[in-house]
Amino acid sequence: MSFYVTTPIYYVNAAPHLGHAYTTIGADILARHMRQRGEDVFFLTGTDEHGEPVVQAAEREGITPRELGDANAPRFRELMDRAGVSNDFFIRTTDPEHEARVQEILQRVNDNGHVYPGTYEGWYCPRCADFKTDTELGPDNTCPIHGIPLDWQQEENYFFRLSTFQEPLEQLYAERPDFVLPQARFNEALAFIRGGLADVSLSRAKITWGVPVPWDPSQVFYVWFDALLNYVTALTYARPGEDLIARYWPPSFQLIGKDILKFHAVYWPALLMAAGYDVPRHLFVHGFLLMQGEKMSKSLGNVLDPLAVIERFGADALRYYCFRDVSFGQDGSVSTADFETRYETELANELGNLASRTLAMVERYRGGVVPDAGVDPEPAADFDGLVGLVRDRLDRADLTAALDEIWQRVRRLNRYVEERAPWQLARSDDRADELDLTLRSLAEGLRVVTVLLYPYIPGTAERLLQALGQPGLELEGARFGARGGGARVAGIPPLFPKP
Numbered sequence: 001m002s003f004y005v006t007t008p009i010y011y012v013n014a015a016p017h018l019g020h021a022y023t024t025i026g027a028d029i030l031a032r033h034m035r036q037r038g039e040d041v042f043f044l045t046g047t048d049e050h051g052e053p054v055v056q057a058a059e060r061e062g063i064t065p066r067e068l069g070d071a072n073a074p075r076f077r078e079l080m081d082r083a084g085v086s087n088d089f090f091i092r093t094t095d096p097e098h099e100a101r102v103q104e105i106l107q108r109v110n111d112n113g114h115v116y117p118g119t120y121e122g123w124y125c126p127r128c129a130d131f132k133t134d135t136e137l138g139p140d141n142t143c144p145i146h147g148i149p150l151d152w153q154q155e156e157n158y159f160f161r162l163s164t165f166q167e168p169l170e171q172l173y174a175e176r177p178d179f180v181l182p183q184a185r186f187n188e189a190l191a192f193i194r195g196g197l198a199d200v201s202l203s204r205a206k207i208t209w210g211v212p213v214p215w216d217p218s219q220v221f222y223v224w225f226d227a228l229l230n231y232v233t234a235l236t237y238a239r240p241g242e243d244l245i246a247r248y249w250p251p252s253f254q255l256i257g258k259d260i261l262k263f264h265a266v267y268w269p270a271l272l273m274a275a276g277y278d279v280p281r282h283l284f285v286h287g288f289l290l291m292q293g294e295k296m297s298k299s300l301g302n303v304l305d306p307l308a309v310i311e312r313f314g315a316d317a318l319r320y321y322c323f324r325d326v327s328f329g330q331d332g333s334v335s336t337a338d339f340e341t342r343y344e345t346e347l348a349n350e351l352g353n354l355a356s357r358t359l360a361m362v363e364r365y366r367g368g369v370v371p372d373a374g375v376d377p378e379p380a381a382d383f384d385g386l387v388g389l390v391r392d393r394l395d396r397a398d399l400t401a402a403l404d405e406i407w408q409r410v411r412r413l414n415r416y417v418e419e420r421a422p423w424q425l426a427r428s429d430d431r432a433d434e435l436d437l438t439l440r441s442l443a444e445g446l447r448v449v450t451v452l453l454y455p456y457i458p459g460t461a462e463r464l465l466q467a468l469g470q471p472g473l474e475l476e477g478a479r480f481g482a483r484g485g486g487a488r489v490a491g492i493p494p495l496f497p498k499p
């Protein structure tokens with residue numbers, strides 16, 4: 001099976017921040033998990049470099065929009081690299097291959113009769129690069145997202161006949177109750193559709209920074225249509241000489257933030273229908289990580305800057321925290337102080353100490369070789385069905401619930417160490433069998449949780465599995481007792497040291 005996962009492409013008009021890391025790491029966790037299942041995965045992220053916000057940001061800096069893109073796109077790539085993100089391709093909408101393919105596809109949409117010239121007027125937010133409908137306006141004609149007063153603008157441009165897709169979209173939502181997840185976002189998108197769809201501008205006359213309309217080069221395509229099509233165009237040139245559309249289309253999961261729901265849940269499927277493509281299987285809409293501000297850590301201040309966190313605590317700590325505290329799909333508060341508490345109590349103590357104790361006891365009591373004994377049925381019972389539970393949750397992109405299932409077993413193993421107290425068993429020779437069983441079960445449990453944690457904390461998991469002498473990452477191997485004893489372990493430095 002193929003699994004195609006995407007993030008939104010990020011505007012290059014600002015530096016990368018936690019929100020970008022959040023979505024991209026979320027997609028990375030799904031991609032890594034699916035690779036563990038043996039799926040044929042393609043994972044796409046990139047940058048959105050056209051449109052008015054980019055032009056305005058470039059003007060402020062006294063450079064051209066292209067120069068701004070060239071300066072900022074590498075900063076997004078750097079954040080992805082440092083966050084351990086395993087994307088297969090990084091698209092920039094200024095790639096000539098993307099631009100050519102956008103023209104081709106939208107020419108086809110025009111040829112199919114979905115486009116007409118007209119006059120548009122309305123309240124326009126230059127920072128959203130979007131006209132606001134009456135229901136989307138803030139008080140006194142402001143942008144509800146940016147809080148700025150909007151301009152009443154009028155221009156001649158080309159329209160996409162979105163209104164003619166009202167019925168097909170309602171039918172799509174009726175047939176596919178998991179088209180948009182979570183449920184609340186599905187309801188929100190459907191309500192928007194049922195509220196009546198007006199045709200939307202497909203092009204802009206006032207700006208020149210964009211992809212020219214092939215049948216009228218005095219206009220450029222409205223940045224949203226250019227940007228949305230990246231999910232298609234990337235597959236046509238990500239691997240030179242190969243067209244990956246047949247292999248990966250439609251996307252399995254498209255992750256987006258709740259602020260761009262309308263574009264992805266309404267415009268996007270309509271555009272795909274107009275161009276003759278299948279719509280994605282699932283859109284997953286996540287909430288925002290809100291900074292609390294008043295709770296401040298000594299080393300990080302009060303801003304959870306992803307690069308600063310990675311610098312001091314490592315990428316895996318950031319990856320873990322983003323999906324542990326706040327349920328993926330909901331809004332929630334994060335703070336540097338909460339981050340440090342989770343780092344210390346969960347990563348360093350619960351997982352880090354479990355690992356170092358287990359490895360040290362196998363070394364001390366059994367010469368560094370995991371006993372070739374059976375597994376203890378008691379902890380084994382608490383791992384029954386765990387792989388299926390994690391799979392089910394991740395099939396719905398519920399990253400937080402899956403992580404919680406795994407973490408409950410990390411805690412179970414810590415209780416197991418206390419219950420069995422191997423250091424006491426080691427004192428009497430006639431309890432050698434019990435000690436064998438305990439050490440083997442501990443090492444096996446640790447291996448299982450580590451394989452399952454791999455998508456969240458890949459660097460740490462690989463080091464730990466190596467130290468356990470069991471480097472296999474396949475999800476099938478994550479059943480308790482799936483691997484035999486006899487592996488040689490190695491000591492490792494603390495997994496989550498004090499920074």
Ligand SMILES: [Zn+2]
Pocket residue numbers: 125126127128129143144145146147
């Ligand atoms: Zn706005």
